[in-house]
Amino acid sequence: MKIPYFPGCTLKTTAKNFEISAIASAKKIGIDFIELDRWNCCGVVSSLTSDDLMKHLAPVRNFLRVQEMNKQGIVENENRMVTLCSMCYNTLSLSNKRMKENADDLQKVNDFMHREEENYKGDVDVVHFLSILDEYGFDKLAQKVTKPLKDLKVASYYGCTLLRPKSVGIDDTEDPKILENFVKALGADAIDWDAKSRCCGSYHTVNNVDIVYRLVQGIVDDAKKNGADAIITSCPLCAFNLDVRQSEIKDKNPDYQTLPIYYFTQLMGLALEIDKQDLGLEFNKIEPEKLLKKLNLLS
Amino acid sequence: MAIKVKFKDKNDDFYKKIVELSGEQVALCDQCGTCSGGCPFIEEMDINPSEIMRKVMLGQKEVMDSRTMWICASCFTCTVRCPRELDVSKVSEALRQVKLRTAIDEISIADISKEEAKKLPTIAVVGNFRKFTG
Amino acid sequence: MKTGIFLCECGGNISNTIDLENVKEHLNDEDEKVIVKIHGNMCSGAGQKLLIDEAKKHGLDKIVVSACSPHFHEKTFRGAMKKAGLNPYNLEIANLREHCSWIHKDIPKVATEKAKEIVDAAKAKAELDYALEEKMMKLGNEVLVIGGGIAGIQTSLDLADSGKNVTLIEKQPTLGGKMAILTKTFPTEDCAACIISPKMAAVIDHPNITLHTNTEIQDIAGHRLHFEAKVIKHPRYIKDSINMDQCLICNKCREVCPVSQPNYWEQGIMNREAIYIPAPHAIPYKYLIDAETCLHFVDGSCNKCAEVCPQNVIDFGQKAEELNIAVDAVVVATGFDIFDAKRKPVFGYGKYENVVTSLEMERIVDHIVEKDPPRKVGKRVAFVQCVGSRDKQIGNEYCSRVCCMYSIKLASLLKQAKPEIDIYIFYTDIRAFGKGYEEYYKRSQEMGIKFIRGKPSHFTEVKETKQVILTVEDTLSRDIIETEFDLVVLANGLELSKSSDIVADSLKLAKSDDGFFKEAHPKYKPVDTLVEGVFLSGTAQGPKDIPDTVAQASAAAARVMATLAQKEFALDPVLAFVNSDICDGCEKCLDNCPPKAISMNNEGKAEINEALCLGCGSCITSCPLEAIDLNYYTNKQIYAEIEASLHLKKENEKRILVFADNNTTYRLIDACGVRKMKYTNYARVLRVPSVSRISPNLIEFAFAKGADAVFLGDSPAKGSHFEWANKTTQNNIKTVLNKFKKLKIDSDRLIFSQFTAADLMKFINEINQVAEKIDKLKSIPEDIKKQLFPKEK
Numbered sequence A: 001m002k003i004p005y006f007p008g009c010t011l012k013t014t015a016k017n018f019e020i021s022a023i024a025s026a027k028k029i030g031i032d033f034i035e036l037d038r039w040n041c042c043g044v045v046s047s048l049t050s051d052d053l054m055k056h057l058a059p060v061r062n063f064l065r066v067q068e069m070n071k072q073g074i075v076e077n078e079n080r081m082v083t084l085c086s087m088c089y090n091t092l093s094l095s096n097k098r099m100k101e102n103a104d105d106l107q108k109v110n111d112f113m114h115r116e117e118e119n120y121k122g123d124v125d126v127v128h129f130l131s132i133l134d135e136y137g138f139d140k141l142a143q144k145v146t147k148p149l150k151d152l153k154v155a156s157y158y159g160c161t162l163l164r165p166k167s168v169g170i171d172d173t174e175d176p177k178i179l180e181n182f183v184k185a186l187g188a189d190a191i192d193w194d195a196k197s198r199c200c201g202s203y204h205t206v207n208n209v210d211i212v213y214r215l216v217q218g219i220v221d222d223a224k225k226n227g228a229d230a231i232i233t234s235c236p237l238c239a240f241n242l243d244v245r246q247s248e249i250k251d252k253n254p255d256y257q258t259l260p261i262y263y264f265t266q267l268m269g270l271a272l273e274i275d276k277q278d279l280g281l282e283f284n285k286i287e288p289e290k291l292l293k294k295l296n297l298l299s
Numbered sequence B: 001m002a003i004k005v006k007f008k009d010k011n012d013d014f015y016k017k018i019v020e021l022s023g024e025q026v027a028l029c030d031q032c033g034t035c036s037g038g039c040p041f042i043e044e045m046d047i048n049p050s051e052i053m054r055k056v057m058l059g060q061k062e063v064m065d066s067r068t069m070w071i072c073a074s075c076f077t078c079t080v081r082c083p084r085e086l087d088v089s090k091v092s093e094a095l096r097q098v099k100l101r102t103a104i105d106e107i108s109i110a111d112i113s114k115e116e117a118k119k120l121p122t123i124a125v126v127g128n129f130r131k132f133t134g
Numbered sequence C: 001m002k003t004g005i006f007l008c009e010c011g012g013n014i015s016n017t018i019d020l021e022n023v024k025e026h027l028n029d030e031d032e033k034v035i036v037k038i039h040g041n042m043c044s045g046a047g048q049k050l051l052i053d054e055a056k057k058h059g060l061d062k063i064v065v066s067a068c069s070p071h072f073h074e075k076t077f078r079g080a081m082k083k084a085g086l087n088p089y090n091l092e093i094a095n096l097r098e099h100c101s102w103i104h105k106d107i108p109k110v111a112t113e114k115a116k117e118i119v120d121a122a123k124a125k126a127e128l129d130y131a132l133e134e135k136m137m138k139l140g141n142e143v144l145v146i147g148g149g150i151a152g153i154q155t156s157l158d159l160a161d162s163g164k165n166v167t168l169i170e171k172q173p174t175l176g177g178k179m180a181i182l183t184k185t186f187p188t189e190d191c192a193a194c195i196i197s198p199k200m201a202a203v204i205d206h207p208n209i210t211l212h213t214n215t216e217i218q219d220i221a222g223h224r225l226h227f228e229a230k231v232i233k234h235p236r237y238i239k240d241s242i243n244m245d246q247c248l249i250c251n252k253c254r255e256v257c258p259v260s261q262p263n264y265w266e267q268g269i270m271n272r273e274a275i276y277i278p279a280p281h282a283i284p285y286k287y288l289i290d291a292e293t294c295l296h297f298v299d300g301s302c303n304k305c306a307e308v309c310p311q312n313v314i315d316f317g318q319k320a321e322e323l324n325i326a327v328d329a330v331v332v333a334t335g336f337d338i339f340d341a342k343r344k345p346v347f348g349y350g351k352y353e354n355v356v357t358s359l360e361m362e363r364i365v366d367h368i369v370e371k372d373p374p375r376k377v378g379k380r381v382a383f384v385q386c387v388g389s390r391d392k393q394i395g396n397e398y399c400s401r402v403c404c405m406y407s408i409k410l411a412s413l414l415k416q417a418k419p420e421i422d423i424y425i426f427y428t429d430i431r432a433f434g435k436g437y438e439e440y441y442k443r444s445q446e447m448g449i450k451f452i453r454g455k456p457s458h459f460t461e462v463k464e465t466k467q468v469i470l471t472v473e474d475t476l477s478r479d480i481i482e483t484e485f486d487l488v489v490l491a492n493g494l495e496l497s498k499s500s501d502i503v504a505d506s507l508k509l510a511k512s513d514d515g516f517f518k519e520a521h522p523k524y525k526p527v528d529t530l531v532e533g534v535f536l537s538g539t540a541q542g543p544k545d546i547p548d549t550v551a552q553a554s555a556a557a558a559r560v561m562a563t564l565a566q567k568e569f570a571l572d573p574v575l576a577f578v579n580s581d582i583c584d585g586c587e588k589c590l591d592n593c594p595p596k597a598i599s600m601n602n603e604g605k606a607e608i609n610e611a612l613c614l615g616c617g618s619c620i621t622s623c624p625l626e627a628i629d630l631n632y633y634t635n636k637q638i639y640a641e642i643e644a645s646l647h648l649k650k651e652n653e654k655r656i657l658v659f660a661d662n663n664t665t666y667r668l669i670d671a672c673g674v675r676k677m678k679y680t681n682y683a684r685v686l687r688v689p690s691v692s693r694i695s696p697n698l699i700e701f702a703f704a705k706g707a708d709a710v711f712l713g714d715s716p717a718k719g720s721h722f723e724w725a726n727k728t729t730q731n732n733i734k735t736v737l738n739k740f741k742k743l744k745i746d747s748d749r750l751i752f753s754q755f756t757a758a759d760l761m762k763f764i765n766e767i768n769q770v771a772e773k774i775d776k777l778k779s780i781p782e783d784i785k786k787q788l789f790p791k792e793k
């Protein structure tokens, strides 16, 4: 299956490990990510006021690229656009929803992009890679696993943008199961915990890092309390906060016990035994290999 | 120490402005407190999200001086729980916009050290600037 | 046959626009068969007298009154018909005022020509009218009450006391409903079991009540004071004889039964065996076996109870019984379910063991004074209000009315039993609306129960202690409270019971936005439904406490009595009938009558049950032989009306034939007239019960006779008297459009639109659009018309 893929800015820089592990893992189960050739930044956080239509131009331009890919036959009848970064997923989905539900806005946006060859027709669907896996079937994924992640206790961290607001959430806002099902498919143990969708502090990491320290510590403590060995995420910003900021907490407080943070695709790659270099573990801040080696999951 | 507050009709303009910008019928707020109780940032806030709603409803412009609207990170935790399906994050955003559109940027790029800028993920920096600058 | 035509001037309302003399001339007064008279006000005493006198003088047998809408004076003129010794169904009204003079004020000439066609159509139909008798239906004494909670019990007792024969159906093996689960009741704190038991016993002892417990409704057919219910009585597997060999309640069976299952009447805080009596105050107080858990049924491995039973009354072979019950009225008392808190995962119900529902708490509190209660409560107890009520996120925006009070009650009872326990009630508003309720609330505050105004947003569990931590804003102090509790009680809201759906579906009962059954009028008809002869009792209509439930239950009984006191009622004769000479017994019509009025008789021919038929006409198109027809709107009559409505059409003129359902669209078009709203003069409006009656043949005939467009207007399924009809209409249209495609006729010429009573502008816009469209289209060529309707009638 070939599917148009929107990487977003961060996956080309700080979150390279997310991208390479995802692409290699997807390939292993027969899913080819075809990168949009001229994608542009989605805008990161969705604009929430009513009179800000112009801020939706950027997302829509990406949808035009998907339309073109179909027209040029690069993909076949595939109006879905897959994202990895949960934040991009959220922003693009919200814009898309507004365009789909509001013909006037769509018209205005199209008028503004008169230099584009085509109008956006409103029929592209933004999907997160996890939803693609859900559709693929976690049973089927489990069959493809060649190295079950036995005894690895994983806390699945959803954060905000995969679940909220409801209109774009990929699962139940209060009781999500999709990551846990994913973890189980890989042969690992999915622990139940309270902080799975508690905000990590998001962009406050730039100017208000103390907020982030407090929230990250709360999240990691809850994972530890519930017996997790590691936390997985699908958001580069969450990953940065949980990984880098957690290590800074440790810098200040040497007794602090850290938990390694992985992108969910890194564990997927491990279980599917993709090339080690495609796991990109060298980009993870908190030592990622020790735990895996201890459990004989990595040599 | 209590201050006496007077209701003035023109306060309504502020209320209406926020309703228009946010698209939220703030007057529907039941003051149930669900938003405040679940907000992960509550400890950083000087007034609670439910108070923001209350003050906007009564047209009390002083709400603009509070720290809360800058702290709200649009995590939508309250949005999915509010029994009246109100969205405090949109109200916060509207308040920020009113302030930012009067051309006061809450932060400046120059405040971030080079070293920090290098390691921060792009989405963090862009997101931050979209929330804090006009 | 002689027809009298009376042209009313309506004090100028009609005659100022329409030249009635001209119309009269057109009708050809010289014709032997017609008498034409013009009068200033036909509805006045003088006008009616004219009708009566002329009828007698000339021996008229059919009458056409050309005047205002039949919705104004049809009744008046039918009365006059009776006085003249004529059958009231030999009357037709030509609606010149609402449908012509008022809307075409500025084009009197055109209006006069149109008036001729309107009167001609009425005349053509009148000539084919025939006498119809309003049959009087006898009303019996039989009432079905569905649901044996306190509501159904009270209604049944009142009805039975007044001499009605009541059949009471209860799904559960005991009477009592939710009230049989409660501990004490607010605000008096009398024990629920003690006050409901005498009532339950009265039911079983009453000679006029037949009680079926463990019995479910399968289907109910009927309406209008005649219903046939099919119910299924599940077996108890205990022989029930009046002889000596009956169950002695020696309990030996129960003692040997190896099964242990949560008992519903203890809300799962205690268990029961597979052979059990539901509760100590169950009525009937009888054993039954739960086949779902009994090992004999599960895997055949057990027979113990049968072996020990000294009376030999255990009978695993018992079968479900199907009963048919015919009644004159139905009372729906199917009650409520508490909101399933699992639909709101944030509260942790089902996940944290110390989060319980209010009904579970009723049982916990009931046992709390025992030495070793089945469930302990710890030292700190929290009540969380408005769970599943007043919450748009889960779609219940209403207040459930009783949960504030029952939480206060449960807290008070707990505090009285265990004063050392700290009790907090987290609320958004306290609703203590009833007699003595505010005082009861106050007493609970005096006892030291703490009320905190805030809705908890977050629930977590302390792994080791299983305590539950709540995070909540005290909205009065703005403090954020985070405290652990040993027990959290959810104040579950009330929803219509799910088992009500089968009743709703078979009786076609409407629900209001809150999901409960809808009353006929919220103020004046609070216990009636829109279906004649069906009444609501208790919480099935909306959340209520016991006093309100009982009051409403008695009200429902009173409404049944008043209705049945009429002894008989007149049946509208506008019903379907089968022409048995034509019917060949193919049975195709059977499935096309949702009120289930059609059945096959001994001779293998279809037959219409007059008590069940609603006269929608939807069945007509289902019969390939046109064997089914509708009184007062027969095929022949409609063909004649169509022809007459088009027969004056000139070369350059256009016609839109509008078929309007009597209840909504026809009245809507009247309303446009009353407001003098102009619209295209192409329209000729014909009245039918529902446009589903207009078969493809009739539509095709209309085009063949010169209609440029056919416009069908009906009410939307929701809120319609005939909610099934639009489906039939859509099928009919599809048939015609298929033909259109083959013959290359523009599909814009056939319009089906749905209107509510307020859609005046919608009608005007749509009809004018059709007019504009057909102006642009070339007329349908003659040969195509012939192909469209080849049969010569």
Ligand SMILES: Cc1cc2nc3c(=O)[nH]c(=O)nc-3n(C[C@H](O)[C@H](O)[C@H](O)COP(=O)(O)OP(=O)(O)OC[C@H]3O[C@@H](n4cnc5c(N)ncnc54)[C@H](O)[C@@H]3O)c2cc1C
Residues within 6 Å of the ligand: C146, C147, C148, C149, C150, C151, C152, C169, C170, C171, C172, C175, C176, C177, C178, C179, C182, C184, C185, C186, C187, C215, C216, C217, C333, C334, C335, C336, C337, C338, C358, C359, C362, C402, C406, C409, C497, C499, C500, C502, C503, C537, C538, C539, C540, C544, C545, C546, C547, C549
């Ligand atoms: C926790 C709690 C505490 C309460 N405490 C109090 C109190 O202290 N004081 C007070 O005044 N009120 C109290 N109430 C309210 C009280 O319970 C209701 O007012 C009352 O029970 C309503 O009775 P009902 O007959 O309308 O409904 P129900 O009790 O629900 O009875 C309906 C009956 O219909 C049966 N049924 C449903 N569908 C079918 C079907 N298809 N065929 C056959 N049978 C069917 C059901 O099995 C049930 O027996 C409380 C409610 C709750 C939830």
Ligand code: SF4
Residues within 6 Å of the ligand: B035, B038, B039, B040, B041, B049, B071, B072, B073, B074, B075, B076, B077, B078, B079, B088, B089, B092
């Ligand atoms: S959206 Fe803002 S106010 Fe609401 S919970 Fe998140 S941070 Fe708090």
Ligand code: SF4
Residues within 6 Å of the ligand: B028, B029, B030, B031, B032, B033, B034, B035, B036, B049, B050, B053, B078, B081, B082, B083, B084, B085, B086, B088
């Ligand atoms: S949750 Fe909603 S209704 Fe409740 S206080 Fe907050 S905004 Fe108001």
Ligand code: SF4
Residues within 6 Å of the ligand: C253, C256, C257, C258, C259, C273, C274, C275, C289, C293, C294, C295, C296, C297, C302, C303, C304, C305, C306
């Ligand atoms: S046969 Fe069934 S009811 Fe009887 S004792 Fe065995 S399990 Fe219990």
Ligand code: SF4
Residues within 6 Å of the ligand: C385, C386, C387, C389, C390, C398, C399, C400, C401, C402, C403, C404, C405, C429, C430, C431, C491, C493
């Ligand atoms: S009665 Fe009280 S607890 Fe129940 S819904 Fe109404 S306000 Fe909420």
Ligand code: SF4
Residues within 6 Å of the ligand: C575, C576, C592, C593, C594, C595, C596, C597, C598, C608, C612, C613, C614, C615, C616, C617, C618, C619, C620
């Ligand atoms: S007219 Fe309607 S109710 Fe009567 S038999 Fe036909 S379909 Fe049934």
Ligand code: SF4
Residues within 6 Å of the ligand: C578, C582, C583, C584, C585, C586, C587, C588, C589, C590, C605, C606, C622, C623, C624, C625, C626, C627, C628
């Ligand atoms: S469809 Fe017509 S022919 Fe067939 S049984 Fe019914 S009435 Fe008779």
